[in-house]
Amino acid sequence: METTDLTSQKMTFNRKNYSDEILLELYESLLMPRRIEEKMLILLRQGKISKWFSGWGQEAISIGVVNALQADEFILPMHRNLGIFTGRNMPLERLFAQFQGKLSGFTKGRDRSFHFGSIEHHIVGMISHLGPQLAIADGIGLADKLSKEKKVTVVFSGDGASSEGDFHEGLNVASVWKLPVIFVVEHNGYGLSTPSEEQFAFNYFTEKGPGYGMEAIRIQGNNVLEVYDQIKTLAEDVRQNPRPILVEAITFRMRGHEEASGTKYVPKQLMEDWAKLDPVENYESYLEEIGVLDEKTKEKVNKRIKKSINEALEIAFAEESISANLETELSDVYAPFSQELISPAPNSPKSEKRLVDAISDGLRQSMEKYPNLILMGQDIGEYGGVFKITDGFKTQFGADRVRNTPLCESAIIGAGLGLSIKGYKAMVEMQFADFVSVGFNQIVNNLAKIHYRWGQHADVVIRMPTGAGMAAGPFHSQSNEAWFFHTPGVKIVYPSNPYDAKGLLNAALEDPNPYLYFEHKGMYRSISEEIPDDYFTVEIGKASLAKEGRNVSIITYGMGVHWAMKASEELNLSADILDLRTLLPWDKEAVKATVKKTGKVIFLQEDCLTGGIGAEICAWISEHCFEYLDAPVMREGSLDTPVPFAPSLEKQFLPVERFKEKLNRLIEF
Template sequence: MDFTAPNAQALTFDRKNHSDDTLLALYESLLIPRRIEEKMLILLRQGRISKWFSGWGQEAISIGAVNALEADEFILPMHRNLGIFTGRGIPLERLFAQFQGKKSGFTKGRDRSFHFGSMAHHIVGMISHLGPQLAIADGIALADKLSGEKKVTLVFSGDGASSEGDFHEGLNVAAVWKLPVIFVVEHNGYGLSTPSEEQFAFRHFTEKGPGYGMESIRIQGNNVLEVYDAILSLAKDIRENPRPILVEAITFRMRGHEEASGTKYVPKPLMEEWAKLDPVENYELYLEEIGVLDEKTKNSVNSKVKQAINEALEIAFAEEAIAANLDKELRDVYAPFSQKTIEPTGPSTEKRFVDAISDGLRQSMERFPNLVLMGQDIGEYGGVFKITDGFKDRFGADRVRNTPLCESAIIGAALGLSLKGYKAMVEMQFADFVTMGFNQIVNNLAKIHYRWGQPADVVIRMPTGAGTAAGPFHSQSNEAWFFHTPGLKIVYPSNPADAKGLLNAALEDPNPYLYFEHKLLYRSITGPVPDSYYTVEVGKAALVQEGTQASIITYGMGVHWAKKAVEEMDISVDILDLRTLLPWDQEAVAETVRKTGKVIFLQEDTLTGGIGAEICAWISEHCFQYLDAPVMRVGSLDTPVPFAPNLERQFLPEARFREKLRELVEY
C-alpha cells in the first residue's frame, strides 16, 4: 500500500471457519483499547493525566496478534500496543494506576505508560530507546528452543525504529540461530513526524526479510481478521519448524506521536483516506452485515466495556499518591540476594590468572546447567584469550555459543534468557567493544529490577587494561563508565584466587555484573588457587599488605604496581585491594584511613572522573578528622591510550605513582 495514496476501498474481511463466538470475542477485544483511548483523551484535556501515546487506528494489529498466540507465549510491545495489555487480561485498575504513577501500578511510580512488563501475563515492556526489544525477544526464543518448548515469541517494532542498529542485530541473530520469533513491523508511514521516505530507501519491509535469510509477509494491519489469521497460521508453523518471520503490518496512526505533538505534518487528504479504513468501525460494520452483531449485542458489549473502564478508573484515581520510602527505593535497585560465601575445600594448585578464570567458568557451568555462554569466537576457537578452550566439546554448542559481531543483540539476548530462568555470561572480546552494547547494559540490565521487579541474571566479562601496546581501542580502562550506574555490580580481581572466586560469586548472583579481567595479568602472574568450587565475598576489600606510614587504595593492576613500588622504596604501607568496585567496601577504606592517616588512590584509568575521585571525595567527607595529609590520587594521563610502547609507558601512572607516594609518606 502506498502511503501517499492509500487504497480507500472498504476493508475485505474473511471469517473463514471462525465461529460467531470467536468473531464477537475479537470485537470486544478490539473495542477495549479504542474506548480506553477515547477516555484518555478526555482525561488529558481535563489535566487528569499528563501524557498519552496513542495507537488510534492501529488497534487491529495488537488485538489480532494477542488473540492468535497462546497465553504463555511472550509478547514484547511498543508505544502503540495498548491492546496487547488489555488482550492479556491485565487488570484495568492496575493499568490506569501505572499511567498515573501510583503504587499499585507495575513500576510503583518509577516509570511511565507502557514501560513495564508482567511475567504473569508474559509481557516484556519497552524502554524509550527504540530497538532493544528485538534482542530480548531473541533471548526468550532461544530459551524456548534450548528447553524444547514449542513456543513462539512475538516482538513489535515501528517503521521508524527499524533505522536503529538494534533492528538489524535482532533480525540477524534470530536468522542465524533460527529462533522462533515473529517480528511485527507496524508500518504506519511516520516516525513521529518524519515520513517513511526520509527514514529508509525501500518501499516495503518485505524486501528486507530475504536479505536476512528469513521469510516475510505483508498484511493489512487495519483488518483484525487478516492479522489474526496470519499470526495464528505463522505461530502454528513456527512452533513445529522454529525460525524467524518478518511481518509487515500496513497501518496508519490517526493521532500524534504523543497527543501534544498533533498531526499537522500529515496531509489532510491522506488523513481522510486512512480514516475510511478505521479498524474498529469497519469490523463492526462487517459483523453487522453478516448478522453476527445486532444492535442489542453491540450496545451490551459497549456498555460492558465502558463500565469496566470507568470502574477501574475510579479505583485508580481513588488510590493515594505514592509515598516516597527511601529504604525501599534504595533496596529495590537490586534483586534480593544474600550471598552465602562458599569456602574452598581440599588442595590448591598453582595457576595462571587466565587458567583461574577458565577453571571458575568451567565449574560454574557444571554447577548451573542453566548457564549459557555467549561471545564472539568462544566456541571451537576458545575465545581470543583461550579461556573457553575445549568448552564447546565439553558442554555443547547450545550452551557455548559463537555469536555474530553484534554486542547489543547478544547482551539483549542474555537478558531474554534471564527472563526465562537461565543464567547468561557474555564475553566481550575486549572491554572496549562494550560501547556497542552500552544501551542494553545501562538502560535494560541495570534498571529492569528497579522498574518492574525482574532480575537480570547476566555476567559480562570484560578483558581490560593497557600495557600490551594494543592502542586506543583495545586497552581502555572503562570501569568508571558503569560505576555511575545504579543496578550494576562491578568486580575487578587482581590475583588468580580472587579471579576464580569472584567470577563464581558473580555467576551465582541474579543481578547484572561487569567482571573486569586485566589482559596483562592473564599469563604474567600465577598463584595458589583452590581446586574446589568456592566464592569470594562480593563487596569486601582485601588488605593485601599491612604497614603504618600510609594507605594505598587500588584495584586490578594497581595492586601489583603498589606492591612493587613499596618493596623497592622500602616503606611500610597498607595496600587495600578493593576487588569489588560496585558496591565498594566503605568500612575497609575507613579502617585503613583511621590507621595510617595518609591515603593515596591508584588507578590505571585516566585520572579525571575515575573511581578514585569518588572514593577520595568520600574519604574527605567522612574521614577528614583522621587525615594527616591531603588525600592524593594517581591515574593515567587524560588522553586516549597510545600505541607506541614509550608513549604507553608515559600514559600509565606507574612512574608518577612512585613520586606521589614518596611525597605522601614524607608529608
C-alpha cells in the same frame, strides 16, 4: 509511503472457518483499547494523566496478535500496543494506576505509560530507546528452543525504530540461530513527524526479509481478522519448525506521536483516506453485515466495557498519591540476593594457576553447577576465545550452551536478558572490554534498570578483558570500568589475583543481578599462585588487604595492586594496600578503617585520572574521614588521553612512575 494501493479500496474481511464466538471475542477485544483511549484523552485534557501515546487506528494489530497467541507465549510491545495489555486481561485498575504513577501500578511510580512488563502476563515492556527489545525477544526465543518448548515470541517495532542498529542485530541473530520469533513491524508511515521516505530508501519491509534469510509477509494492519489469521497460522507453523519471520503490518496512526505533537505534518488527504479504514468501524460494520452483531449485542458489549473502565478508574483515582520511601527505593535497585559464601574445604587440593587458568576453571565449574548457564561471545566456541578462556568448553558442554555469536554486542547482551527472563543464566564475553561501547545501551538502560522498574532480575555476567601495557593501542587497551560505576543496578568486580578471579567469577554467576567482570589482559599469564581446585566464592562488596602497613594507605584495584606492591617495596614503605576487588558496591568500611589507621591515603587507578573511580572514593574520604587525615587525599591515574600504541608513549601514559613520585610526596608531607 505508498498508500494508494491500500486506501483506495474497501477493507475486505474473510472469516474463513472462525466461529461467531471468536468473531465477537475479537470485536470486544478490539473495542476495549479504543474505549480506554477515548477516556484517556479526556483525562489528559483534564490534567489527570500526564502523557498519552496514541494507538488510535492501529488497534487491530495488537488485538490480532494477542488473541492469536497462547497465553504463556511472550509478547514484547511498544508505545501503541495498549491492546496487548488489555488482551492479556491485565487488571485495568493496575493499568490505570500505572498511567497515574500510583504505587499499585506495575512500576510503583518509577516509570510511565507502557514502559513495564509482567511475567505473569508474559509481557516484556519497552524502553524509550525503542530497538533493544528485539534482542530480548531473541533471548526468549533461544530459551524456548533450548528447552524444547514449542513456543513462539512476538516482538514489535515501528518503522522509525527500524533505522536503529538494534533492528538489524535482532533480525540477524534470530536468523542465524533460527529462533522462533515473529518480528512485527507496524508500518504507519511516520517516525514521530519524519515520513518513511526520510527514514529508509525502500517501500516495504518485505524487501528486507530475504536479506536476512527469513520469510517476510505484508498484511493489512487495520484488518483485525487478517492479522489474527496470519499470526495464528504463522505461530502454529513456527512452533513446529522454529525460525524467525518478519511481518509487516501496514497501518496508520490517526493521532500525534504523543498528544502534544499533534498531526499538522500529515497531509489532509492522507488522513482522510486512512480514516475510511478505521479498524474498529470497519470490523463492526462487517459483523453487522454478516448478522453476527446486532444493536442489542453492540450496546451490551459497550456497556460492559465502559462499566469496567469506569470502575477501574474509580479504584485507581481513589488510591493515594505515592509516598517516597528511601529504604524501598534503594533496596529495589537490585534483585534480592543473600550471598552464601562457599569456602574451599580445608583439605581441598590446590594447584598453580595463572589468572587466565583461574577464570577458565571458575567458568567451567559454574557451567557444571548450573545446567541453565549459557555462554555467548565472539569466537568462544571451537576457537576457545581470543584468550583461550573457553578452550575445550564446546566439546564438554555442547554448541547450544557455548555459543559463537555474530559481531553484535548489543544483540547478544539483550539476548542474555531474554534468557534471564525465561530462568536461564547468561555469560557474555566481550572480546575486548573496549567493544562494550556498542552494547552500552543494553547495559545501562535495560540490564541495570529492569529490576528497579518492574521487578525483573537480569541474571547476566559480562566478562570484560581490559587494560593496557601490551602496546595494543586505543581500541584494545581502555580501562572503562568508570563508565558503569555511575550506573545503579549493575555490580562491578575486578580481581587482581587468581584466587579472587575464580571466587569473584563464581560469586557473580550465582547472583541474579547483572555484573561487569573486569579481567586484566596483562595479568592473564604474568601472575600465578596456588589456589583450590574445588569450587569456591569470594564475598561480593568486600575489599581485601593485600599488604598491611602503618604509614600510608594505598587504595587500588586490578593491576594497581601489583604496581602498589612494587612501589612500596622499592621505596621501603610500611603501607596498607587495600584491594577493592568489588568496585560497585565498594567497601566503605574497609576504606574508612585503613584511612583511620594510617592518616595518609592515595588512590591508584589505571584508568585516566579525570572522572575515574578514585575521584569518587577520594571525595568520600574527604567528607567522611576528614578527622583522621594527616595529609591531603591524593590520587594518581593514567593521562587524560586515549591509550597510545607505541611502547614509549604507553609507558608515559600509565601512572606507574608518577604514582611513585606522588607516593613519596605524601609520605614526606
